[in-house]
Amino acid sequence: MRALALAALWLFACGSPRAGSEAPAKAVSGPEPGVSVAITVDDLPVHGEPYPGIDREKIAEVLLAAFAAHHVPSVYGFVNGKGVDDDPKTESILRRWLSAGHPLGNHTWSHPSLKDTPVPEYLADIERGEVILKKLNAFGTFRPFRYPFLFEGDTAETRDAVRNYLKRRGYTRATVTIDGDDWAYNGPFARCRKLGNEAELQRLVGDYVERHVAELERARELTRSLVGRDVAHVLLLHIGAADAAAIEPLLTAYERRGVKWIGLEQALADPFHALETHAPMPFGAADPYRLAKERGVKLSSPPPDDIQARLATTCIQQSQ
Numbered sequence: 001m002r003a004l005a006l007a008a009l010w011l012f013a014c015g016s017p018r019a020g021s022e023a024p025a026k027a028v029s030g031p032e033p034g035v036s037v038a039i040t041v042d043d044l045p046v047h048g049e050p051y052p053g054i055d056r057e058k059i060a061e062v063l064l065a066a067f068a069a070h071h072v073p074s075v076y077g078f079v080n081g082k083g084v085d086d087d088p089k090t091e092s093i094l095r096r097w098l099s100a101g102h103p104l105g106n107h108t109w110s111h112p113s114l115k116d117t118p119v120p121e122y123l124a125d126i127e128r129g130e131v132i133l134k135k136l137n138a139f140g141t142f143r144p145f146r147y148p149f150l151f152e153g154d155t156a157e158t159r160d161a162v163r164n165y166l167k168r169r170g171y172t173r174a175t176v177t178i179d180g181d182d183w184a185y186n187g188p189f190a191r192c193r194k195l196g197n198e199a200e201l202q203r204l205v206g207d208y209v210e211r212h213v214a215e216l217e218r219a220r221e222l223t224r225s226l227v228g229r230d231v232a233h234v235l236l237l238h239i240g241a242a243d244a245a246a247i248e249p250l251l252t253a254y255e256r257r258g259v260k261w262i263g264l265e266q267a268l269a270d271p272f273h274a275l276e277t278h279a280p281m282p283f284g285a286a287d288p289y290r291l292a293k294e295r296g297v298k299l300s301s302p303p304p305d306d307i308q309a310r311l312a313t314t315c316i317q318q319s320q
Helices: 002-013 056-069 081-086 088-099 119-128 130-135 156-168 182-195 198-227 241-256 264-268 287-295
Strands: 035-044 076-079 104-106 143-145 171-173 232-238 259-262
Touching: 035 056, 035 088, 035 198, 035 264, 056 088, 056 241, 076 081, 076 088, 081 088, 081 130, 088 104, 104 130, 119 130, 119 156, 143 264, 156 171, 182 198, 182 232, 182 241, 198 232, 198 241, 198 287, 232 241, 232 264
Parallel strands: 035 076, 035 232, 035 259, 076 104, 104 143, 143 171
Antiparallel strands: none
């Protein structure tokens, strides 16, 4: 569970630096004061549990309309090609994303984890994920790749084999600094939508926004501690029903905190995203947590709770 993994990382980060550990990075020059955020959306064309009446195209349209209304540029949609192979009609969602002026990136074909997938099979899945992108002429000179589960391998051999492959094929690692576990809301949202429980749906949206605002502040605190400034952040979302319901209040809440929207390519040009951890991680996590763990950087705010456990009973008892 990613929330439990982040809690574990937080416990490490709150400790004092270990002897021989790398010192926090020195401050480097960066963007103007304030905080810039690039939005990315994973698992196109579909994500999350279905429910009666779910409209996958409408989910995409709601997200795209919010991005247009808030002038969010170049929102990369990271594609799992298997979704289109399973339901060819969903190719229209990818075409609509492109026609709205937003690019697409590779998220593998079937969303495998390096935890239980041999490297040769994982690399073949990446290459298979290129088929739909090539069909849609979605490849440009900038080719971002998003690891499923943000997991890059738990051994140096695995991590380096995949990274070297990506480099040879011209990919840029699409790192993440803000991960509010948005995916965890889509299951409960589908259950509540099935029951028509509007009160719980509204509560979920409010909780979603509050959690993502808190995660923005944690990410800012950690990156300031790591490099002495605000960095260009990358927010991870998914193309789910809960994301669509919460996107408008989320964007508004971020803007009220001074966020300026930028594209992914501009964000990844920030030197922060070139920082690396030396030891492989046993699970996926946003980069600020990974770096803080290795460098012994302290975080004063409490860790995020286990959102999946907290929402496990939402709209469950009523539906049984």
